Amino acid sequence: MEQSKNILITGGAGFIGSHVVRLFVTKYPxxxxxxxxxxxxAGNLENLKDIENAPNYFFEHxxxxxxxxxxxxxxxxxxxxxxxxxxESHVDRSILSPLDFVYTNIIGTVNLLQAAKKSWNxxxxxxxxxxxxxxEVYGSLDNGGFFTETTAYSPNSPYSASKASSDHxxxxxGETYGMPTVISNCSNNYGPYHFPEKLIPLFINNIIxxxxxxxxxxxxxxxxxxxxxxxxxxxxxxxxxxxxxxTYNIGGFNEWTNIDLIKxxxxxxxxxxxxxxxxxxxxxxxxxxxxGHDKRYAIDATKINKELGWKPSVxxxxxxxxxxxxxxxxxxxxxxxxxGAYQKYYEQxxxx
Ligand code: NAD
Ligand code: DAU
Numbered sequence: 402m403e404q405s406k407n408i409l410i411t412g413g414a415g416f417i418g419s420h421v422v423r424l425f426v427t428k429y430p431x432x433x434x435x436x437x438x439x440x441x442x443a444g445n446l447e448n449l450k451d452i453e454n455a456p457n458y459f460f461e462h463x464x465x466x467x468x469x470x471x472x473x474x475x476x477x478x479x480x481x482x483x484x485x486x487x488x489e490s491h492v493d494r495s496i497l498s499p500l501d502f503v504y505t506n507i508i509g510t511v512n513l514l515q516a517a518k519k520s521w522n523x524x525x526x527x528x529x530x531x532x533x534x535x536x537e538v539y540g541s542l543d544n545g546g547f548f549t550e551t552t553a554y555s556p557n558s559p560y561s562a563s564k565a566s567s568d569h570x571x572x573x574x575g576e577t578y579g580m581p582t583v584i585s586n587c588s589n590n591y592g593p594y595h596f597p598e599k600l601i602p603l604f605i606n607n608i609i610x611x612x613x614x615x616x617x618x619x620x621x622x623x624x625x626x627x628x629x630x631x632x633x634x635x636x637x638x639x640x641x642x643x644x645x646x647x648t649y650n651i652g653g654f655n656e657w658t659n660i661d662l663i664k665x666x667x668x669x670x671x672x673x674x675x676x677x678x679x680x681x682x683x684x685x686x687x688x689x690x691x692x693g694h695d696k697r698y699a700i701d702a703t704k705i706n707k708e709l710g711w712k713p714s715v716x717x718x719x720x721x722x723x724x725x726x727x728x729x730x731x732x733x734x735x736x737x738x739x740x741g742a743y744q745k746y747y748e749q750x751x752x753x
Contacts, residue, residue: 407433409480412487414438419448420633439464448594465509475520482529495560506563532571537561547701581645588652592629593727608670618690620660623697627653628720631713638709652700
């Protein structure tokens, strides 16, 4: 049995964070799990309803830009470890409002590093600061190949530039102050509780409501999709067994062009909704491209497989099936998150 820990998980009310919190709360009853989240448009405590009363779960409604509040949380819960997921996560929003990404993703991360450094005060025994990052820091693979842990950083969007910067700060705290840091860079996640501004949940929601499916550019952009629960399992492994000061790439070896993925989604949704095969295909609408749109991402996940034994546990078919069923069975959740602030943002999107 693992020893007791008091783990701070930031961004635990968001998409990936809620899966990580649920996994840790249920799998490790000996750990105290403190979910720290500002509850932005993307954060939603409904995502954690099933575990909110667990005796080892705690919630702190705190913004990582608030230094005093961060320090208070470290002291109150005697935090021993950090798994940092809180971030502004949507590329399109970063094109509209880059500064929000600078504040939360860069300054917020440095604030968190500072709070950990101050609280741990040079005693790094049994401590760990784990930063969750993205493959987007590596830029775009236009001419084949894969991203490995040694690929040079070349971020193209304000989002990926802010994540690259936060990765560098985490690494620098490891080198400069000896903080036991570790970083992982993951490909595109999909699954339950994904906010319907990102491709898969947005298109599921639009197909349900017979709304246009806005395909950026020619639709021939490629992403490597990973089921969110498999990312959470990888995070569990890196947290417990990853080498300090190291980085791990996480991906599904599952590349799809957007247009092929969208056609598959339409086929599956039409079937589930009792529509004729291909009935929703006319919803596909080619719109102007995302500025700075990265052509292709593809992760080489050999290192985490060889060193830690991780590999995806579900196929894309299985994961997509579970995801579609989840959205069809959770229409109230979908309705709640697509009203209000989200709607206002959606209306001012440049592709509308
Ligand atoms: P998300 O947008 O669904 O959730 C982000 C969470 O962070 C929300 O709960 C939000 O309320 C919280 N948050 C935002 N700003 C905050 C602040 N200033 N203080 C405290 N909390 C704040 O994001 P996600 O898709 O779950 O991504 C989580 C992390 O994983 C991010 O760091 C992201 O860069 C990274 N990541 C995401 C993917 C993906 O495909 N979604 C892939 C690789 C890496
Ligand atoms: O690669 C990891 C990254 O994946 C994460 O770091 C980000 O947080 C996450 O949002 C995701 O970024 P993408 O930009 O790849 O995801 P998004 O769902 O926004 O877009 C996926 C692809 O679909 C991309 O090529 C743009 C395209 N797209 C997206 C939307 C929302 C469309 O064609 N139409 C759309 O309406």
